[in-house]
Amino acid sequence: MNITDDFDKFLEEHFQNAKYDIKDEGFSEKVISNLPNHRDSSVKRNIILFISCIFSLIIFIVAGGSQPIISSTIEIINKSSHLLIPSVTSLIVFISFALIIAVATGLRFNRSTF
């Protein structure tokens, strides 16, 4: 065994001998009492998101944005019940709206999981 190996062993023993446990003595409690609250910021974020959604929905309805979606949906239901093919425009409006809802829901779901 050469000097380097011996010295490695010496250092390892030296450091291991000087290793010791530090008692907690309230350290953990002090850390916990100073933790930021993730839940508070999450609640604030959700409230802002909810208000923004309501506000956007009101503007959407007032501006008449809901009309094409409602008429397209009614047309698709009516024609489907009579086994007829709905118009391309109605289908595009309906599918686009469904996609927006699906993507928004998916993003929300992804944010809330680990």
Add this chain to the structure above:
Amino acid sequence: MKTSDLGLISRIVINDDHKAYGKLVLKYQSEVRGLLIKLTHGNKFLSDDLAQEVFIRAYKYLRSFKATASFSTWLYRIAYNVFLDSRKSSRETDSIENYDFLEEENKDADAIIDIQNALKVLNDNEKASVLLHYEKGFSHSEISKIMNMPLGTVKTNILRAKEKLRKYYNYEHN
């Protein structure tokens, strides 16, 4: 990574469970404080402040923790960064040495103080590399992840540190 750590981390991330985080802090506080006290040359007050910052920072960024590495490796990486930040700021690390706690805990204070004095001949990177390798038992590649350094640099740090410590202990003449 032990299953219990993963379980606790899931509880913290999903439910913001402070009690679960308390268990993690309790489990790792001695290791983290032990490392920081040596890096700060026995300054217990500063090392405890830094350790607190380590655990608060770890809690803030727990969502970004990837289970590909062990939790302790990740925690040591934060501890090393917090230590480096403190060195950059105005806080002095070697102004107050306080070894009273060693006597309170009935430890072999002489051996510990001897190591503390030996570590003074090393620079910060050498000191951290040596502690992580010889005391904590991390491999060179694990140390390179903790210290965010190339593997070659870690090996060089340890080699230089060994040379300095050999001179300090006058090892050739033993």
